[in-house]
Amino acid sequence: MRTRVSLLLALLCFVAPRFTAAQDVRIPVLVPLTGFLALEGTSQKNGAVLALEHPPEGVTPHWEVEDTQTAPELAVNALEKALEQPAVAVVASMLGSQILAMLPVGAEHKVPLITISGTAQVTEQGNAYVFRFFPSDAVVKVAQARYVVEELKKKRPAIIYQTTVYGQGGRTVLDAVFKKLNVVPVFEEGVDITVNDMLPVLTRALAAQPDVLVLQLHASSTALLIRQAAGMDPHLPIVAGSAIHQPSTAALLEPEELDGVCAESASSPISGGSPEVDKFVADYRAEFNTEPDAYALAQYDGTEMVLNAVKAGATAAEAVRDALAAQKYQGLAMTYYSDGHGNMAHSAIILCYDGKTRVPKVVQRYDNIDPQM
């Protein structure tokens, strides 16, 4: 018996230092995997999990994935439950209404929430524990409008937007940016997310004689509108929101239907750009058997920044928060740093399709965008 106890103690002495030296940390992943944001939420989950599965040397992350669906209370419950055990950070839902409800809980437990929500209010609550790794509308819409006016030299945009929070929020920012660029949209109209036929709104838009169509629509609506616009005369250029950069959205259309379509985005992983991005794409395909999008890459970068902070010695939630607030991090999509409100992403790209493939080319990059331009 004594021999057995001695052996057990010896084993513990051998294992314990290794366990602590490996920096075991817990990072729950609480994202929407079902409901209307399942597509984007799955990308968010995949990006986080890929980072957690490939941590920096010396860091051993533990995580569990919880589906927050779409109701704010489900996200709050999931967060409360997740924080019953210590965690250095939480990958938190990208759904605006959910992350807004999660913010007070994160602050109460003093645990940083890592998100890719585009909702502007997320970083306007004076909450020191939220970090957004996806550029908000205040960043990407500047890129979209500047590309229309400065590169395409268009002066008569028609804005077609979704009547959701996402659509109306983006439209408001687009209006403000176009105004600063001395351009007045000739047409603006919202379409419900359940609308199937885009011919009516296209007919009304064309009657206003625009020289470009500017879209702020969700994935299916974007694809529907592009398909119907492709067959119309005149064939106007389209500068869409980030939805069309998603490979699963582009897959709904034939390459020729995408000819001349451009869009803003935070990144376009499948377009490549560096060996590191190519490796990310290859790893992602191998792991999830699908194509990565900008949401996946942004959440990958955000989670990697947390893991690197842990590797650098931030083994408690408060230390991780301090590191995120103070440090710069060179991610795969861009360089991330906090603006003092938790906005970490300040770059956007414009990508365009050439009509031959469904892989877009990055044609313009905007770094360090000033939302107050």
Next chain:
Amino acid sequence: MITLAQLALNALSLGAAYALVALGFVLILNATGAVNFAQGDLVMAGGYLTAWFVVLLPLPGLVLLPLAMVATALLGLAALALAYFPLMRRPPSTVFVSTIAIGLILQNGAVRLFGPEPRVTPPVLGGGEVHWAGLTLSRQSISLIVVAAVLILGQRWLLARTRLGRQMRATAEDRTMAAALGIPVRAMIALTFALAAALAGAGGMLLGNQFFVTPTEGSALILKAYVAVVIGGWGSLEGAVAGALLVAAFETIVAALVSYTAAIALLYGVLVAILLLRPEGLFGEAAGRRA
């Protein structure tokens, strides 16, 4: 003028697909007296199943259509076994809550089985467009109208001209009397569910080619079907078709004249007016009650 004709054609095509959804809704309503809130999700399931079938069996859409209908009919029977038969002696509100649950199961099942990505279903008779008299006619739009018309007329023939159809109608009108006459009531209800689900499957395949299919689209479709049925007449098969065409006309022709937001507001204005002035709907009330 050409634009108006084009819009009218789009309205007819969209309305034909909505009509299949609304017809299935009314068939179940008449057979059970309860609203099947999973009908829209059966449409979605039909779309996803067809998109899956075409990967497994790269066959023409016309061949896949009956497959999709049979598969969704089986799903409809499963929904019947889970959500209706165990509760058939309870109030209709119990059944409609259980059909909401079935709808959610179908939605989340689609996400788990096929992923959250939108999908495209194969065209019935090939893709592409036909240009005629200044109009652009999508082959799929024409196929959609023709297939929907055949299915609607076939369903009408089945119910009006066959012994089986008469038994189904007798069951829908008075279950107790039908049973007293020796009609196998449960089998008739099951057959009606299967037929309604098969129509939903056809609708899913037809809609999914032009308008894609997403896991959450069922909720929007059931709302449109509900509006169509209330406008057309609660329980009326003809009314369901007319209501569906009217909903589609508002979404296309009226939306082009005013805006989507205004068109939808006008549609609901018409709905309220009908409820106030002609509560039985345009084609009268055949059976059942509003759940």
